[in-house]
Amino acid sequence: MYEPIIGLEVHAEIATHSKMFCGCPVVDLTEAEPNSAVCPVCAGMPGTLPVVNQRAVEYGLRVALALECEIAPVSIFARKNYFYPDLPKGYQISQYKQPLARSGLLNIRTADSERQVQIRRVHLEEDTGKLTHSDDDTSPYSLVDLNRAGVPLLEIVSEPDLRSAEEARLYGEALRNLLRYLGVNSGNMQKGVLRFEANVSVRPFGEEGFRTRTEIKNLNSFRALERSLSYEIERQSELHGVGKPVVQQTMGWDERREITVPQRGKEEEDDYRYFPEPDLPPLVINEKWIDEIRLNLPELPQAKFQRFQAEYELGAYDADILVAEKGVADFFEALIKAAPKVSPKLAANWVTGELFGLMNQAGAGLSSLKVSPQALAGLLDMLVDGNINTPTAKTVLAEMFESGQSPEAIVEAKGLSQISDADHIANTVSQILDENPEQVSKYLGGKESLANWFFGQVMRATKGKANPQVVKNELARQLSSRS
Secondary structure, rough: EEEEEEEEEEEOOOOOOEEOOOOOOOOOOOOOOOOOOOOOOOOOOOOOOOOOOHHHHHHHHHHHOOOOOEEEOOOOEEEEEOOOOOOOOOEEEEEEEOOOEEEEEEEEEEOOOOEEEEEEEEEEEEEOOEEOOOOOOOOOOOEOOOOOOOOEEEEEEEEOOOOOOOHHHHHHHHHHHHHHHOOOOOHHHHOOEEEEEEEEEEEEOOOOOOOOOOOEEEOOHHHHHHHHHHHHHHHHHHHHHOOOOOOOOOEEHHHOOEEEEEEOOOHHHHHHOEEOOOOOOOEEEEEHHHHHHHOOOOOHHHHHHHHHHHHHOOOOHHHHHHHHOOHHHHHHHHHHHHHOOOOHHHHHHHHHHHHHHHHHHHHHOHHHHOOOHHHHHHHHHHOOOOOOHHHHHHHHHHHHHOOOOOHHHHHHHHHHEEEEEEHHHHHHHHHHHHHHHHHHHHHHOOOOOOOHHHHHHHHOOOOOOOOHHHHHHHHHHHHHHHH
């Protein structure tokens, strides 16, 4: 049996308005015309000079502080030399020996426990352009779009602490969540603003040291991350099992065939011929600025998860779902504040159950939601007060979701108020029992499952508006009296 050893390099585009070293706007590659946001600096023209984007540095520091890293008072930009058509200068401005930050950590929650993954480094760099390759075998060609060239990029490198493909996915999800909470990255992996590169090797359980590794490049979904690692772990294990060597190389993930495929020999640091960027001075970080950024950090996902459990007495499952998106967590807390007599557990059930169900069915996001926390609070207040029952509340919520109307207006317009009047319900129950003497006889003869049938008949007669508990109690009383 072999143990996987996995480390992740995560490339996160920083959500600034302009690029890392020039004033070109950061544009959506799926919407902007190719090569429409390019200037001599990001196109790599001779004689141009880069200027550091201060907001990109600030956002990088936010991430580094949230990861509890040690911030370097002085960091150095370097030239990383390699030659691809999407890199117009022939080198990438990155950081090497003196990065922005080192030695951080990120907690992940597995099915069994919670554990820490060590962060090796966090550094700033610029993104490359985008290549589009034709599928024409007779006359192949590639197109280059430099709109992305020079976009600020944050590279977050973990230590090889991950021990399964599942742990790697959990780490990726936790990091994406953190970046979104900090407001530095949208997390939209379909648009390529967050990409993973996984270094993986295997070794026999109990063996110390590392064996030859491969690197899987440009993974832009959690599914691709987990499946590519699972495949590569199995492939390397089979090679070791028959005594064949693992070749150190860069792999790609073939989504269609669900296999990893060799792309090129794995570059080492020497291959990149790093040297300090001569056109940029050392990046000096003021301690006062670091303190200001630290004070303005939001409550982070891990802290919010623990607070939701302690303050609202929620289980780990509910707390985890609610804090996965900052907008959802904010919605939930606004709901709790607006409905003090509604238990947090009931509120959580309605947010993650009924509301999420409607959103998923409609393919809608929180930003387009017509149901405000205050409106949902009003609906749950009516439910808790007994003015409506649960089936009616679900019907009303669906109408709120579509129309944006208040629950009170919907209930009044459609006459959906719950019937709790004991005499009215008693008369309805009596009528149902009188109309169904054969079923009553079978019930009294021992077929107790008919109680649910009687309950359904009463609810149908009252158009679903009768108080379910009052109905159950009255049914039990009248059926008992007929025995």
